[in-house]
Amino acid sequence: MRKQSLRANLTGYAFISPFVIGFLVFTFIPILISLYLSFTNYNLFNNPQWIGTFNFKKMFTQDQKYWNSVRVTFIYVFAGVPLRLMFALFVAMLLNTKSRMVGFYRTVYYLPSIIGGSVAVSIMWRNIFNEQGIVNSLLIFLGIPPVAWYGDPNAALGTLIALSVWQFGSSMLIFLAGLKNISPEMYEAAGIDGATAPRKFFKITLPLLSPIILFNLIMQTISAFMTFVPAYIISKGEGTPMDGTLLYSLYLFRQAFMFNNMGYAAAMAWVMLIMVGIMTAILFKTSKLWVFYESKGGR
């Protein structure tokens, strides 16, 4: 009997082993190596030299650019994610109405997300905000002087945030699913009691949607912290102007692949991991205050 169960287990292990081996070789071991590298000075040519916590010390105490990239990333996340979610919710509510062609609209609004985050979209965005792009042509048509969108230190990060807001499709779909789950009777009952539309929104829609908002918030925050491609494409990999678009992962990339400071880049990656972990933990903790679960009878 015992022998047989061992055999059965073995079969199970054999079946999952392609994944397990793949995970160990291509994910887990590299993670460990990157942790080791973060304590070394490594330029790819020479063997890594153990330098203890020097990389972290340098990062926190000497590297102004590092702090600038942290600042830029936080602005990007804290401005971009809420805007994106608000926009996604707004569009989801529009698409939740019963009208003809709604399927078509849903497809159209989701399209940017299918190609989202890719190089092509970033290049398109670059062209839209170019000196002679659509946006400036429109401004000139309205008699407003054109703006050097990603040449102006004050505007460049804004165009990146606008791009992230525009790629709202996936959160919108999730919101749409959530909205579909709210039973129409609630609105009807509130309507009979004389509730206005804004009141229905704040007292019914938002509370019932709050678990989904939490989910979207966490997912979008994590991915926003890791944004790389748009900044890389739009600033030609340099984070210009005046490091205004030097997002964290772009600076990490520059350290790793432009300056060959692999150890330093690995250290940056670990700090990023910890930062994202802390942010997620904070979101979870505060969620008790504002997320409403029906099943628990309120809080």
Added chain:
Amino acid sequence: MFVRKKTALWMLVALLFILPACSGGGSTGGASNGGNNDKPVQESQGKKDKTTLRIAWWGGDKRHEYTQQIVDKYQELNPNVKIDVEYAAFDDYWKKLAPQAAANQLPDIVQMDISYIVQYAKNGQLEDLTPYIGNQIKIDDVNENVISTGKINDVQYGVPTGVNVLGFQYDPELLNKAGVDSIPENWTWDQYEEIAMKVRDAGYVMDGSMAPDIFFHYFLRTHGYSLYNKEGTALGYEDDALFTEFFGRLARLIKEGAVPSQEKLTQTKGILEESEIVKGTGVGVWQWSNQYVGLQAAVNRPMELASMMGPNMEKGLYMQPSMFWSITSHSKNKEEAAKFIDFWINDVEANKMIKGERGVPISASIKEAIVSELSEPEKQVFDFVAAMEEKSSPMSPAPPVGSPQVIASLADLVEQINYGQITPEKAASAFRQEANGILANNK
């Protein structure tokens, strides 16, 4: 039932052994960009006398196309050699080469850039070519100033594929419209500024977007200095007034509106179609001679080339190797590799295909032999480079390890000056501190 289970188990175990083998093969294939790493083994088993060379370069489609043709041609003429090619765009190329170097798997012949060659040479990745020069690689027709650009600490680590030279590439008609008949012979920076003002008054702009590391370096050379010291352990100049003079002038031109603003420069950077000269609002641009043909095609009006500003242009000007061919120290067929490099420099038919796309050929007789094949702008470049070659001095030592970071820091500071965030004086000392900090690692 029992047996079937067992068989299934064995099949799985077998599968497990096959899987890693597949993924292993796939990943090396991917890393070498379809360079077929497995092939050499098969070949050497089949015919022992056939040598396989791996060659890698970066570039655009046009370059990949003709380079492949030359490789084919070489294989046709040398049936005992088989050449596997690996190529990529510039950025990807270096990302691929570094891990290959770390794994001792570099191709036999690699295309090297001036900003990387020191790093690869110092880390023992490149072979000293001195024994091959004059034997497999003939350089009788090559100017000494040119071949020596491939030397680092007197060791020949690369053979230049061709040369470029700095200059002003401009539209003479626009210049006339601004009331300037022609660019004066041996013009100076002051004259440049005067002309820029006239151009501005006529409603056009000059170019102020001089890549700081290249043109500031030229400026330093005219004063007898260089951007890095000989050992590459610190900056090569002591007087920060030089920095202030050079970048102060460029910033002044921006302020006066004689050149595009930094906002505009950042916005249009790297987009040829949006540059002022292509739009017909700019008189010209400062850049390397090999960029002329592409620019001329985009501008589509008659253009000309003018020399750099002086005083002391002769001291500042140098022939810049567009890129090098280097042989790596891992190579097992160094002699064969050297023969291919010779074919590249000295074969007329091959150079009729290259047409100076990797810079003006370094061999004088090749230059003459292919003139008839050139288009009008290509001929202009060849003539310009030939004229400048006589006025040039030996190149400064190749940029040291860490120079990409130094250049990035310089570009940042220049940006801050041009946005008016920092004075040239402050930037000068900040640059000195940052650059020397980075370069101190080379001690």
